[in-house]
Amino acid sequence: xxxxxxxxxxxxxxxxxxxxxxxxxxxxxxxxxxxxxxxxxxxxxxxxxxxxxxxxxxxxxxxxxxxxxxxxxxxxxxxxxxxxxxxxxxxxxxxxxxxxxxxxxxxxxxxxxxxxxxxxxxxxxxxxxxxx
Amino acid sequence: xxxxxxxxxxxxxxxxxxxxxxxxxxxxxxxxxxxxxxxxxxxxxxxxxxxxxxxxxxxxxxxxxxxxxxxxxxxx
Numbered sequence: 001x002x003x004x005x006x007x008x009x010x011x012x013x014x015x016x017x018x019x020x021x022x023x024x025x026x027x028x029x030x031x032x033x034x035x036x037x038x039x040x041x042x043x044x045x046x047x048x049x050x051x052x053x054x055x056x057x058x059x060x061x062x063x064x065x066x067x068x069x070x071x072x073x074x075x076x077x078x079x080x081x082x083x084x085x086x087x088x089x090x091x092x093x094x095x096x097x098x099x100x101x102x103x104x105x106x107x108x109x110x111x112x113x114x115x116x117x118x119x120x121x122x123x124x125x126x127x128x129x130x131x132x
Numbered sequence: 133x134x135x136x137x138x139x140x141x142x143x144x145x146x147x148x149x150x151x152x153x154x155x156x157x158x159x160x161x162x163x164x165x166x167x168x169x170x171x172x173x174x175x176x177x178x179x180x181x182x183x184x185x186x187x188x189x190x191x192x193x194x195x196x197x198x199x200x201x202x203x204x205x206x207x208x
Contacts, residue, residue: 039190047195051180065185072179123189128197130180 042082042122044094048115051130059115060130065107068127075099075106082107082120094118 022037045065050057064072076099083095091112096119099106107126109119182199 041189043187043189044192045185045187045195046192047197049182049197049199051182051199051201053201060180064179065187068184121185121187123187126185126187127181128183128185130182130197130199132178132180 042120044084044118044120046090046094046118049111049117049130050115051132058132060111060132062108062110062131063117063119064129064131065119065121065126066129067104067106068125070101070104070106070127072106072129072131074101076101084118084120091116091118094120096120 021041025033025035027033049060049063051060066072066075078098078100080098081095082098083093084090086093092110095109097108099108105122107119107121109117111117111130180199180201182197185193185195187193
């Protein structure tokens with residue numbers, strides 16, 4: 001590559017890792033611990049969405065899951081996301097951006113072709129907001 | 133004849149320009165990705181409250197939403 005620095009910059013921008021905290025484990029010397037990992041600390045909604053105004057219908061650009069009584073503008077992006085492996089063939093790998101304010105979290109995902117979406121969020125009751 | 137430092141200068145200048153262009157593109161399409169620089173979610177376009185979701189950890193639910201703007205309806 002002619003400009004290695006440019007290549008490094010581009011590669012570092014594209015490097016994305018996904019991780020999830022599935023619990024804690026104590027290792028004691030001389031013992032072997034058997035471990036069954038439980039469910040993920042998040043759940044999800046997979047489906048489709050259409051909005052209608054009179055005889056007009058369209059798909060929104062994105063979906064938010066917000067704690068009840070909260071609005072989108074209160075939340076700031078944490079820089080973190082949830083997603084599932086691509087071999088599950090879920091819409092957009094359920095890539096969901098995590099937002100936060102005052103210890104509360106909101107989640108956002110993009111709506112794809114045909115209004116399809118998949119969003120991941122931590123367990124709880126949320127208001128669904130469509131953004132268009 | 134080019135010197136090594138001149139080549140590096142060009143490379144750094146090119147990297148700077150690429151970074152600027154990438155930042156501009158990201159700001160246009162994924163503004164939330166720039167939160168690391170202190171920017172907040174931009175003013176909102178339009179939003180519609182389309183219902184309530186009960187998310188359970190470890191479960192994936194299916195949901196079809198068909199909503200009239202201004203009314204919460206059609207959630208199955």
